[in-house]
Amino acid sequence: MKKCFIYLVFLFSLVVYAGEVPKPKEGMSVEQLIDIWYNIQYTKFAKDYESYSTVILINRGGFRRERKAYRARILFQQGDIDYKDYLAYIAPASAKGIAILTWNYISPNKEREQWLYLPSLKKARRTSPASDDDSLMGSVFTVEEITSWKPSYETYKLIGIKKFPGYVSEYDKKKYYEGEDCYLIEAFPNRKTERVKRTFWLRKSDGCCIFNEVFDKNGKIYKTIFRSYEEIGPNKYPAQIIVEGKDFRTEDISITHMDEVKFDIGLKEANFTVDALQKMKW
Numbered sequence: 260m261k262k263c264f265i266y267l268v269f270l271f272s273l274v275v276y277a278g279e280v281p282k283p284k285e286g287m288s289v290e291q292l293i294d295i296w297y298n299i300q301y302t303k304f305a306k307d308y309e310s311y312s313t314v315i316l317i318n319r320g321g322f323r324r325e326r327k328a329y330r331a332r333i334l335f336q337q338g339d340i341d342y343k344d345y346l347a348y349i350a351p352a353s354a355k356g357i358a359i360l361t362w363n364y365i366s367p368n369k370e371r372e373q374w375l376y377l378p379s380l381k382k383a384r385r386t387s388p389a390s391d392d393d394s395l396m397g398s399v400f401t402v403e404e405i406t407s408w409k410p411s412y413e414t415y416k417l418i419g420i421k422k423f424p425g426y427v428s429e430y431d432k433k434k435y436y437e438g439e440d441c442y443l444i445e446a447f448p449n450r451k452t453e454r455v456k457r458t459f460w461l462r463k464s465d466g467c468c469i470f471n472e473v474f475d476k477n478g479k480i481y482k483t484i485f486r487s488y489e490e491i492g493p494n495k496y497p498a499q500i501i502v503e504g505k506d507f508r509t510e511d512i513s514i515t516h517m518d519e520v521k522f523d524i525g526l527k528e529a530n531f532t533v534d535a536l537q538k539m540k541w
Contacts (some may be wrong), residue, residue, distance in 0.1 A: 278494055280304045283442070283466045289417040292442055293410050295466035296459065299497055300408075301332065301342055307526040308332040311519045314348075315430070316398060319510035326354050328515070333526050341365045343531035344406055347539065348396065357396060359406060360536045367411035373402070376536050383536050392453055398513035399482065399506040413446040423460055426470060426485045430501050430514050435487055436462070436469050467497055482506050491520050
């Protein structure tokens, strides 16, 4: 109960209003820094979000599969709903129409609600929070990492400010963010999951998470996630452009490149219902 109260205090001390992008400040606690990243990851500074992306799945043999995806999110400024999020494949034909609808809540103890739609079944089925460690649509990312994570799921320790060593992206072979000052944070799960720890590399300048390292029970890194960013639109909102995951156990690589990103376009809440999910035509 005490832990939940602490997280609520941090949450409401960092309330973000539409158009306002939170940034790190000197003296912030590790929980406040993580909450800034939560606001950035789920674009809580905007009223809504929409993107079209290319998803590239590469196996250990180098075989590549490409898919096109659509994602939309609507944010809330009142009540217990935090955001509603829709993610779907729109190409190729073999994957077209597979979609996930997520409703996430502000209350730390209130579990997300999520529905998976499979065109072959022509019906959406509700998924359990126990499936948050499952692969997201065949990628190396988990459902939680992309759609439903929130700060109360972990306990945090600030290691210090470190210079990021740089990361060479599989997508474009460029080296990103070498020498950037980052808050290095360790995160320990508050519930049973396959990881025992992960790190967050949050840029000191803006709080964007550029890198995660995920550790197993033996203290070995088994997965990394890299993110690159661009400022989008007149408000210069930070948007994830490349999200790249590597699983060292399987040697699989998953890359999402945002081909088009839009904010504040007037999405309707009616599009984020189970009924709409089942009627969506691509």
